[in-house]
Amino acid sequence: MDDVSLEIHxxxxxxxxxxxGAGKTTTMECVEGLRKSDRGTISVLGLxxxxxxxxxQLRIGVQHQEAQLQKRIKVWEAVDLWSSLYPRVVDTEAxxxxxxxxxxxxxxFMTLSGGQKQRLFxxxxxxxDPEVLFLDELTTGLDPQARRAIWGLVTGIRERGKTVFLTxxxxxxxxxxxxxxxxxxxxxxxxxxAPADLVEKHCPERSVVFTxxxxxxxxxxxxxxxxxxxxxxxxxxxxxGEGDDFVTQVIKFIAHEDIQVTGFRTEVPTLEDVFxxxxxxxxxx
Numbered sequence: 001m002d003d004v005s006l007e008i009h010x011x012x013x014x015x016x017x018x019x020x021g022a023g024k025t026t027t028m029e030c031v032e033g034l035r036k037s038d039r040g041t042i043s044v045l046g047l048x049x050x051x052x053x054x055x056x057q058l059r060i061g062v063q064h065q066e067a068q069l070q071k072r073i074k075v076w077e078a079v080d081l082w083s084s085l086y087p088r089v090v091d092t093e094a095x096x097x098x099x100x101x102x103x104x105x106x107x108x109f110m111t112l113s114g115g116q117k118q119r120l121f122x123x124x125x126x127x128x129d130p131e132v133l134f135l136d137e138l139t140t141g142l143d144p145q146a147r148r149a150i151w152g153l154v155t156g157i158r159e160r161g162k163t164v165f166l167t168x169x170x171x172x173x174x175x176x177x178x179x180x181x182x183x184x185x186x187x188x189x190x191x192x193x194a195p196a197d198l199v200e201k202h203c204p205e206r207s208v209v210f211t212x213x214x215x216x217x218x219x220x221x222x223x224x225x226x227x228x229x230x231x232x233x234x235x236x237x238x239x240x241g242e243g244d245d246f247v248t249q250v251i252k253f254i255a256h257e258d259i260q261v262t263g264f265r266t267e268v269p270t271l272e273d274v275f276x277x278x279x280x281x282x283x284x285x
Contacts, residue, residue, distance in 0.1 A: 004189045006182055013154065013164040015178035017171070019279055023187040024167040025065060025136055031165070032062055032134055045131060058086065061125035063118075065136040065167075071110035075101060075120060078109065079127065086128035099123050099153060115146030122153060133157060135166040139173060151177055171272035181271070185279045195271045202277055203269035208239045208250045211263035220257065225249050235262075 004027055008014045016024050029035035031042055033049030033056060042049050047056045069078055079096070083089045096102050099119045104112065112120065118138060125133060135154065139147040154177055158164055168174050174181050175195045183190040183198075191198060205228065210217075218237035222230035226249075229240045239250060247266050254261060 004184065004187070006189070006192070008163065008165055009180075010163055011158065011161055012179040013158050013166065013177050015174040015181040016165070016167045016184060017169065017174050017181050017275065018184040018190075020169065022184045022279075024169075024184060026187075027184065028134060028136055028165070028167055032060065033057075058128065059131050061128070061130035061133045063121045063125045063133075063135045063138060065140070067121050069109045069120075072108050074105070075107055075109070075112075076105045078120065078124065082124045082127045088129070089127050090129045092123075092127065095123050095126060098156075100149075113146070114142050115149060118142065118146070118150055119153065122150075126157070130162070132163045132165065135164060137167055137169070139168070139170065147173070171270065171275055175271040183275060183278055190278050191274075198274045199269050199271060203273045204242045205240050205269065206242065206246050207267035208247055209263075209265050209267060210237055210254070210261050211235045212237060212259055212261050214259060217259050220259075221250065221253055225253060 004023075006014075006016075016027060018024050026035065030037045031044060031049060033044075033053045036050060044056055045059055047059075049056055073081075075096070079092050083092060093102070096105065099122060101116065101119055101123065104116060104120075107116075109117070109120075122135075122138075125135075138154070139150050142150065151173065154164060154166070166177070178195060180192065180194050181198070182192045191202075193201070212235060214220075216232075218230040218232040218239060221227060221237075221239055225239070225241065226243070226246070227239050227241045229238075231238045241249075
């Protein structure tokens with residue numbers, strides 16, 4: 001890691017995003033106190049993760065990327081075991097109910113679905129009502145339905161006044177959940193900010209894609225509007241430009257010129273576009 005400086009605000013969901021091998025998990029483990037940093041300082045809730053490890057563990061909850069339990073341990077047994085580790089715990093029955101696991105109390109870990117296992121790990125991380133929750137690649141490998149259910153749980157945690165620090169390589173997840181994100185690449189901090197602000201800063205361009213019988217429709221529009229590029233492929237025409245009123249200008253000109261349009265859509269850049277622009281498009285191993 002090289003000069004990774006972050007400040008996470010109370011009550012927010014903060015996401016650390018980056019390609020595989022960028023250093024996300026290493027950074028999180030240093031903050032949690034599980035790994036010793038070579039240099040620099042770390043403060044979590046005013047505590048040093050290494051020097052004040054015992055005190056900090058009572059105030060944070062951690063879900064690891066590749067967490068596992070004994071195959072035959074039952075849900076209630078895991079909850080009882082974790083409860084015995086803390087001097088004060090929440091109402092565990094209510095916690096399981098809130099996470100949709102009340103019907104799985106007697107189920108063995110090996111019989112749970114991927115989404116149910118992740119919800120159990122969230123329950124174990126929250127069992128002592130921590131102030132800060134660390135979630136490492138929480139929904140990797142889950143189906144879309146299970147992933148969205150987990151997203152709802154995480155949002156609910158923030159709404160209860162907790163702070164969430166998560167890592168993910170899923171840009172949609174970061175964009176949906178996080179108040180702010182930090183993009184990390186090759187162990188260096190590339191950018192920090194709210195997803196919408198980063199999109200506006202790095203990918204201000206908008207696209208309009210429409211279909212029309214006229215083969216010169218895109219060229220006619222490019223000659224009048226502030227269009228950065230205009231491409232026609234058969235009946236499909238793509239215009240790109242910047243500004244909040246770009247799409248409005250296109251619509252007005254199409255109407256003014258009486259261009260017959262059979263299909264119309266806009267394409268707005270996302271956090272994924274920012275991520276690819278800042279870290280590159282190449283595949284990482």
